[in-house]
Amino acid sequence: MNLSGIVYRPPYEANSFLLQVTRGCSHNRCTFCSMYSGVPFAVCPMEEVEADLEEGARYCPDVTRVFLEHGDAFVLSSDRLLAIAEAVHRKLPKVETIAMYASIQNIRTKTDAELRELRASGIHGLDIGVESGLDAALTYMNKGHTAGEAREQLLRLTEAGMDYSFNAILGCGGAELWKENADATADLINAVQPHLLFIGSLHAEPGCRLYQDMKDGVFHECTIGQLLDEQERLIRRLDLRNTYYFGSHPSNLVPMQGRLPRQKQDMIDVIRETREALRTQLDMFPLRGGEGAVLN
Numbered sequence: 677m678n679l680s681g682i683v684y685r686p687p688y689e690a691n692s693f694l695l696q697v698t699r700g701c702s703h704n705r706c707t708f709c710s711m712y713s714g715v716p717f718a719v720c721p722m723e724e725v726e727a728d729l730e731e732g733a734r735y736c737p738d739v740t741r742v743f744l745e746h747g748d749a750f751v752l753s754s755d756r757l758l759a760i761a762e763a764v765h766r767k768l769p770k771v772e773t774i775a776m777y778a779s780i781q782n783i784r785t786k787t788d789a790e791l792r793e794l795r796a797s798g799i800h801g802l803d804i805g806v807e808s809g810l811d812a813a814l815t816y817m818n819k820g821h822t823a824g825e826a827r828e829q830l831l832r833l834t835e836a837g838m839d840y841s842f843n844a845i846l847g848c849g850g851a852e853l854w855k856e857n858a859d860a861t862a863d864l865i866n867a868v869q870p871h872l873l874f875i876g877s878l879h880a881e882p883g884c885r886l887y888q889d890m891k892d893g894v895f896h897e898c899t900i901g902q903l904l905d906e907q908e909r910l911i912r913r914l915d916l917r918n919t920y921y922f923g924s925h926p927s928n929l930v931p932m933q934g935r936l937p938r939q940k941q942d943m944i945d946v947i948r949e950t951r952e953a954l955r956t957q958l959d960m961f962p963l964r965g966g967e968g969a970v971l972n
């Protein structure tokens with residue numbers, strides 16, 4: 677299999693066939709991200725993709741889901757994505773869904789007709805790092821989109837019939853703007869009604885600007901108390917019809933999953949209980965390990 681470098685995938689793609697179609701991330705400038713530092717963005721030749729699919733057909737012919745690698749495979753042109761989808765279905769006929777990471781910019785460059793055609797080809801379940809609904813946070817995090825643009829592009833996806841995961845990061849507004857971040861992010865989520873909400877918490881690893889900014893005191897990380905309060909405030913403000921909240925990322929102080937709105941109060945209760953259990957540590961910062969995993 678021709679996967680280069682560290683391979684990232686969403687946790688719920690654990691059983692998917694990972695197919696590399698690009699290397700790195702075409703944006704590669706988010707303030708908090710060092711995932712692809714030192715990996716120049718490149719598009720994999722179709723011969724390589726076909727060869728990997730050939731191998732897939734030999735070793736896992738019954739796979740039903742494919743996840744396209746790397747950082748934002750949806751950056752590829754619609755023609756290239758359709759060619760990849762055709763090759764996937766030809767080599768792996770049981771595949772129903774072809775998912776991948778995508779950015780708001782990647783959606784903007786595709787017409788409504790293209791989005792519908794991509795959906796018809798089996799492309800579905802995009803994983804989108806929206807991160808926040810607060811423009812001040814999005815600007816600092818250098819996401820390349822505003823909250824208004826995210827709203828517009830996500831609604832276009834829904835219109836085309838494409839499900840996606842809305843990924844948000846608690847703590848994106850830092851210690852000064854955690855309330856505003858919770859409110860604006862909840863408002864954006866409510867406006868687009870995603871099928872899946874993926875929640876993580878802000879952390880920085882060496883190699884990204886945020887890591888240096890935290891060390892230099894330019895960006896003030898949220899305390900344990902602020903992260904818990906932001907999570908509760910966000911969930912309280914969510915007004916969703918039917919969304920799965922996936923918050924089991926190790927960076928979260930309170931790993932939890934549940935269906936909203938049905939389990940809203942249960943989720944708030946768990947956060948309150950955690951707050952009580954951590955009452956002597958509320959002014960401290962989470963101790964973190966690899967991938968931001970909470971250690972304390």
Ligand code: SF4
Pocket residue numbers: 701702703704705706709710711712747748779805
């Ligand atoms: S967070 Fe996503 S879009 Fe931003 S640089 Fe990292 S991989 Fe690219």
